[in-house]
Amino acid sequence: MNGSDIRLFARHNAIPLLAGAVFAAMFVLYLALQPRGVTVGTLVTASNKGVLLALIACAQTLPVLTGGIDLSVGAIAVLANCLASTLLGGSGLSLVGGVAATLAAGALAGGFNAVAVVWGRLQPIIATLATSSIFYGISLLLRPDPGGDINDDFASALTGDIHGIPTTLIILLAVLLLFWLPFRRTLIGRGVYAVGSAEAAAYMSGVRIARSKACAYVLSGVLASLAGLLLTLIAESAQASAIQAGDLTLNAIAAVVIGGTSLFGGIGGLVGSVIGAFILRTIGDLLFVLAASPLWQPLFQGLILLAAVSLGAIPLLRNRNRLESFR
Amino acid sequence: MSGAPSRALATRAALASRIDLPLFASSLCILAILAIGAAFNPSVVSPHYLIQQLQSAAFLGIVAFGAMLVILLGHIDLSVPWTVAAAAMVSTGLAGQGGAGGGGGGLLALPIALAVGAAIGFVNGLGVAYLRIPSMIFTLGVNAVLQGLMVLYTGGSAPPSTAPPIARALSGGHLIPGVANAIPIWALLGVLVTVLLRATPFGRAVYAIGNRERAAYMSGMPVRRVVLGCFTLAGCASALAGLLVTGYAGKAYQGMGDIYLLPAIAAVVLGGTSIMGGRGRTSGTVAGTILIVLLQSMLAVMQMPDAGRQIIYGMVIFVMLLIYGRGHVLRT
Numbered sequence: 001m002n003g004s005d006i007r008l009f010a011r012h013n014a015i016p017l018l019a020g021a022v023f024a025a026m027f028v029l030y031l032a033l034q035p036r037g038v039t040v041g042t043l044v045t046a047s048n049k050g051v052l053l054a055l056i057a058c059a060q061t062l063p064v065l066t067g068g069i070d071l072s073v074g075a076i077a078v079l080a081n082c083l084a085s086t087l088l089g090g091s092g093l094s095l096v097g098g099v100a101a102t103l104a105a106g107a108l109a110g111g112f113n114a115v116a117v118v119w120g121r122l123q124p125i126i127a128t129l130a131t132s133s134i135f136y137g138i139s140l141l142l143r144p145d146p147g148g149d150i151n152d153d154f155a156s157a158l159t160g161d162i163h164g165i166p167t168t169l170i171i172l173l174a175v176l177l178l179f180w181l182p183f184r185r186t187l188i189g190r191g192v193y194a195v196g197s198a199e200a201a202a203y204m205s206g207v208r209i210a211r212s213k214a215c216a217y218v219l220s221g222v223l224a225s226l227a228g229l230l231l232t233l234i235a236e237s238a239q240a241s242a243i244q245a246g247d248l249t250l251n252a253i254a255a256v257v258i259g260g261t262s263l264f265g266g267i268g269g270l271v272g273s274v275i276g277a278f279i280l281r282t283i284g285d286l287l288f289v290l291a292a293s294p295l296w297q298p299l300f301q302g303l304i305l306l307a308a309v310s311l312g313a314i315p316l317l318r319n320r321n322r323l324e325s326f327r
Numbered sequence: 328m329s330g331a332p333s334r335a336l337a338t339r340a341a342l343a344s345r346i347d348l349p350l351f352a353s354s355l356c357i358l359a360i361l362a363i364g365a366a367f368n369p370s371v372v373s374p375h376y377l378i379q380q381l382q383s384a385a386f387l388g389i390v391a392f393g394a395m396l397v398i399l400l401g402h403i404d405l406s407v408p409w410t411v412a413a414a415a416m417v418s419t420g421l422a423g424q425g426g427a428g429g430g431g432g433g434l435l436a437l438p439i440a441l442a443v444g445a446a447i448g449f450v451n452g453l454g455v456a457y458l459r460i461p462s463m464i465f466t467l468g469v470n471a472v473l474q475g476l477m478v479l480y481t482g483g484s485a486p487p488s489t490a491p492p493i494a495r496a497l498s499g500g501h502l503i504p505g506v507a508n509a510i511p512i513w514a515l516l517g518v519l520v521t522v523l524l525r526a527t528p529f530g531r532a533v534y535a536i537g538n539r540e541r542a543a544y545m546s547g548m549p550v551r552r553v554v555l556g557c558f559t560l561a562g563c564a565s566a567l568a569g570l571l572v573t574g575y576a577g578k579a580y581q582g583m584g585d586i587y588l589l590p591a592i593a594a595v596v597l598g599g600t601s602i603m604g605g606r607g608r609t610s611g612t613v614a615g616t617i618l619i620v621l622l623q624s625m626l627a628v629m630q631m632p633d634a635g636r637q638i639i640y641g642m643v644i645f646v647m648l649l650i651y652g653r654g655h656v657l658r659t
Contacts, residue, residue, distance in 0.1 A: 069463075116645070120648075120649055120653065121653040121654040121655070121656070122645075122648050122649070122652055122653060122654070123596075123601075123602045123603065123652070123654065125403075125602055126592070126593070126596045126602050126644075126648060126652070127645070127648065129589060129592065129593065129644075130593075130641045130642075130644040130645040130648065131641060131645070132641070133637050133638070133640050133641030133644070134637070134638050134641035134642060134645070136637050137633075137634045137635065137636070137637030137638035137639075137640075137641065138634070138638065140632075140633055140634035140637060141634040141638075144634070243585075250405075250467055253463070253464065253467065254464065254467060254468075257461075257464045263461045263463060263464060264461070294483075295478055295479050295482060295483060296475075296479065297475075298471070298474055298475035298478045298479075299472065299475025299476055299478065299479055300475065301471060301475065302468065302470075302471030302472035302473070302474060302475040302476075303472055303475070305467075305468045305471050305472075306465075306468035306469065306471065306472050309460055309464045309465060309467075309468050310454065310458060310460060310465075310468075312458075312459075312460050312461075312464075313458035313459060313460060316458070316459055322544075323541065323544060323545070325459050326540045326541040326544045326550065327540050327541060
């Protein structure tokens with residue numbers, strides 16, 4: 001990579017790079033102020049909470065890149081949580097089967113969204129609103145009362161550490177390196193971006209629009225169910241909670257935007273969303289170690305979120321003609 | 328979110344169809360729900376029950392009118408939950424019984440609630456119209472800030488004072504014998520919104536902006552002021568609903584607005600308003616609201632467990648959308 005390549009990379013990834021720097025500063029501050037000192041334990045706890053939101057933010061990113069949105073990612077995660085809590089009690093092969101079944105359920109849910117959006121031609125925002133109600137209903141059927149029976153060894157292995165590195169962080173890195181980076185270069189992956197930036201132009205250039213869009217929703221379902229699986233292992237129980245599903249969905253949208261993905265589609269990626277999710281999580285932790293009064297914490301969190309998304313107004317200053325700001 | 332050609336096609340198709348399919352289909356669906364409900368429990372078709380349903384529908388319907396104004400622009404207001412709660416909490420806190428200014432029947436509660444709603448809507452409008460932040464994320468941030476402010480204001484619980492008499496009178500009083508006041512208020516607002524949308528330059532600008540913002544700007548419409556105005560009105564609508572719900576429940580409480588956000592959007596869309604903006608009618612929103620409220624209530628009457636209720640609720644919205652909410656095939 002020579003100098004101009006680096007400059008080009010920096011210009012194309014300005015927001016994720018900036019967000020990454022902000023996160024690094026916040027996390028270092030958190031570790032410095034943290035009373036128990038930097039131990040593997042603190043890293044594992046931080047990673048478990050951060051990776052959970054990061055995976056849901058990743059799930060949200062794919063539909064957003066196509067210019068759509070998936071308001072059911074939280075409900076799919078809760079559905080996977082409830083399903084996994086009934087399947088992960090055994091050991092050996094039954095455990096592998098449980099994990100596979102949970103991810104398959106996520107793919108199925110995402111597939112349902114894909115059918116609604118691509119072949120049903122419904123607006124994603126309203127179609128996934130309806131399906132999230134259906135997915136939540138199924139979660140209630142699977143788990144009417146909170147609880148669950150999870151294999152302890154399996155749960156602690158996947159939510160612990162390997163040679164000092166949190167296992168959940170390794171899972172997240174695996175998703176980014178083994179799935180996202182190769183996927184982005186495939187025909188379907190490029191189609192996801194093309195559909196999001198100009199659907200008509202993508203169609204005219206022979207991009208298989210339906211296939212790219214459908215893949216985005218199905219993979220979104222798989223990633224959301226992976227997050228649900230992780231939630232099951234961290235909490236070692238499950239609860240069909242509409243509030244949790246809503247919180248996860250909305251926080252995922254916020255993380256996606258903070259990570260530099262455009263809600264209009266075509267710009268952004270999973271790496272930015274992961275950083276966005278980490279920033280959102282660290283805000284809460286920072287407020288805690290700064291000993292902010294619990295009554296003030298929600299307000300600070302809200303103000304920081306609002307300030308972060310308002311930074312999106314900066315490109316407006318570059319407009320020479322007011323017309324440029326209207327779509 | 329979709330490209331230009333699909334929006335143009337949608338407009339042409341809307342012009343081509345003379346009958347109002349969404350209104351027709353949702354009215355049929357309402358009748359079907361009533362018929363099924365009556366088969367389970369004949370008292371469902373009694374005037375008493377229906378008026379009770381209309382009262383619940385009025386709360387949702389007022390929120391839905393505000394949501395419709397914003398959706399017609401092609402935007403969305405996700406700050407509804409805490410706008411409802413903040414207006415209710417501040418107005419009962421300041422003018423409720425046991426509050427500081429509780430005298431005079433708490434008459435001040437109404438202007439206070441509306442002012443809170445207008446202020447919140449104004450901030451939303453500033454962010455969306457002037458800072459050009461996507462409404463979905465900006466209103467989400469405003470909702471989070473409001474939640475923080477209310478936790479600070481109430482100390483994380485419900486305000487100690489109870490609903491001011493004016494809130495009780497507005498939602499549960501009976502100016503027309505047997506009909507709760509919330510219903511005529513909802514009807515009156517429906518007329519006002521219809522006139523605003525159909526007979527004023529402001530209303531024409533709302534549809535124009537929803538169809539193509541850039542063209543509206545080029546034709547000299549005050550685009551940013553209209554967007555600001557719609558968000559402000561939507562804030563007022565949520566605030567009024569908050570005050571009425573407080574009068575109905577007797578108190579303002581945490582999370583009181585949570586149950587209105589998504590059903591209001593669903594009601595607007597089921598009523599035939601395009602979520603992309605530019606197309607939709609007040610009559611449809613009223614039908615959509617009644618449909619949602621009756622569906623929820625009927626599933627409760629049939630003693631359906633919550634899981635089944637959620638699934639059927641989602642499926643009905645889904646099927647209704649498949650009947651008339653579909654986009655058009657992308658062609659050259």
